[in-house]
Amino acid sequence: MMTTTIQTENSQMDAGSCSFLSGSISPRTDEAPGHPHSDSFLRTIQDAAVAPDTWGGDAEDLASMGTTSVAMPTRDATETVCAKRLRIVFRATEDWKRRGELDHLIGLLQDSAEIRCGEKMARRVRALRQMALEEGDTEMGTDSLRSFFEFLTLNPRLRYPEISLTPDGDIYARWKGPQKMLLSIHFLPESRVRYVLFAPDRRRPALINRASGTDSVYGVFQTAARFLGPTDWLVQ
Amino acid sequence: MTGDPLPQGDHVARFCKPTCCNDDGSVAAGAFMLRAGESYLSVQWLECLCQADRAAQIEAAREAFGKRLKVGRSAKMAVLNVGMTCSHVMRASGFKIDMHHQPEPADPAHSGIFGIGQDEELIAETILETIKEVHPARKQDPSPL
Numbered sequence: 001m002m003t004t005t006i007q008t009e010n011s012q013m014d015a016g017s018c019s020f021l022s023g024s025i026s027p028r029t030d031e032a033p034g035h036p037h038s039d040s041f042l043r044t045i046q047d048a049a050v051a052p053d054t055w056g057g058d059a060e061d062l063a064s065m066g067t068t069s070v071a072m073p074t075r076d077a078t079e080t081v082c083a084k085r086l087r088i089v090f091r092a093t094e095d096w097k098r099r100g101e102l103d104h105l106i107g108l109l110q111d112s113a114e115i116r117c118g119e120k121m122a123r124r125v126r127a128l129r130q131m132a133l134e135e136g137d138t139e140m141g142t143d144s145l146r147s148f149f150e151f152l153t154l155n156p157r158l159r160y161p162e163i164s165l166t167p168d169g170d171i172y173a174r175w176k177g178p179q180k181m182l183l184s185i186h187f188l189p190e191s192r193v194r195y196v197l198f199a200p201d202r203r204r205p206a207l208i209n210r211a212s213g214t215d216s217v218y219g220v221f222q223t224a225a226r227f228l229g230p231t232d233w234l235v236q
Numbered sequence: 237m238t239g240d241p242l243p244q245g246d247h248v249a250r251f252c253k254p255t256c257c258n259d260d261g262s263v264a265a266g267a268f269m270l271r272a273g274e275s276y277l278s279v280q281w282l283e284c285l286c287q288a289d290r291a292a293q294i295e296a297a298r299e300a301f302g303k304r305l306k307v308g309r310s311a312k313m314a315v316l317n318v319g320m321t322c323s324h325v326m327r328a329s330g331f332k333i334d335m336h337h338q339p340e341p342a343d344p345a346h347s348g349i350f351g352i353g354q355d356e357e358l359i360a361e362t363i364l365e366t367i368k369e370v371h372p373a374r375k376q377d378p379s380p381l
Contacts, residue, residue: 124259131254135306138255164264165255167271172264184265186357196265196357210329212358 102129105145114156116236121152124163125171132169143189144170150191151217159236177233180208183224191217197227242335242347244319248279249297250349251305251373252312263314263370268352268360276348281337282315284345294371300343301373311373321349321366328362331355 106129109115110122129140148171152158161173171187182198194214201207215223225231242248252267268277285296294313301307318335325333333351340346352359 127259128255131308131310135253135255135308137306162258162260162262162264164258164266166266166269167256167274169255172266174265182361184357184361194357196361198361208328210358210362212355 101142102140102145105142105149109149109152112153112156115152116157117160118152120160121163128163128165132165138165138167138169140165141169141171141189144187147171147187147189147191147193147217148173151185151187151193151220154217155221157235159234175234177228179205181228181233183228183234185220187217193217193220195220195224197224199228202229238336238338240337242281242318242337243283244322246281246283246318247293247368248281248316248318248335248347248349249294249371250277250279250314250316251301251307252314253305254308254310257310257312261310261312261370263312263364263367265357265360265364267312267314268349268363269356270352275353276336276338276350277352278338279316279335279347279349281345281347284337284347290369295375297345298371298373298375300345304343307374309374313371313373314367315369315371316363316366317368320368321363324366325359325362328365329355329358331359333359 106122106125109118109125112118115121125140125145132138132140159175161175164172164174166172166186172184173187174182174184176182179200180198181200182196184196186194188194192214193216195212197211198208201209209227211227213223221231224234228234250267252263256264256266258264270277280297280300282290282293282297285293285300287293287296294315297313298307301313322333322335325331331351331354333349333354335347335349338346338348
């Protein structure tokens, strides 16, 4: 019978976060919960390795995941083990992405030295997340929060906005200015935004001009500035 | 009857869940945006609730929301005038929205605001300008003695 050996030391994933695949697992305790190196994340992997029902594999195959090599009888079996292993990693990564990344992003917002009111915004986002969990029908969108964080990183001097969620759990930020001026941004996945702008007409200030559209987090502030004119009221 | 337009002088109440409200308790634009797959915004037609005054209508709307939805402590109810809201949105944004009766066996005052999907964010922001009253969506617990 042909025997194939899999060297797990070479099983590197492109995301550095998956380096735990190689060799033994040694949890780091200095990482935030939800981080790929954190205890909870590694525990997810280890739990998967002892809970075959959750992925449909053999307990023995899984039990050997933490070792440096696995002896398998055939090439087909080797491929099966590789596929199973990838499935476990994929599931754990997805799980982290869904739950842990929100914490991670809120932490970044809170700890940012550049973003004005970052701490206050992080508190509000955390409260909204909690409310969404209590409502039970919506989960805050990780991709939306990432776009929001990206936007704030690019425009760190913005003052504190009204922050709420859309029915689908996306972040919606709103800055109100004098004379009914308004900038509202609905943060979508992949750095996209939908924006609404209100500004008084320059010749007849009683008339309010309104605009809306789609832009990226990189360009929306410039788009808004062109429509609104001076943006001092948006900046702290 | 289903699909009948609501009278211009009547009022509707929209349930606003806590995540669609601001931290000062005001209603946010998200309360007038559609969830994925929705084609209209659900509202309660207050005059259809057959109550003597506005306070009783609000109480009846609260009950109706309570039967269908999970009502959080900080959830709100925004009251709109049908004619004022539709005409303001038309005038300010150029989009035509309508309100129609959508009765259900257990909820005869159920109605809908149609046309939001034309430009959700802009229409939602414009509707916010026409809110007449905001009430708690859940009867407030009596304060402890």
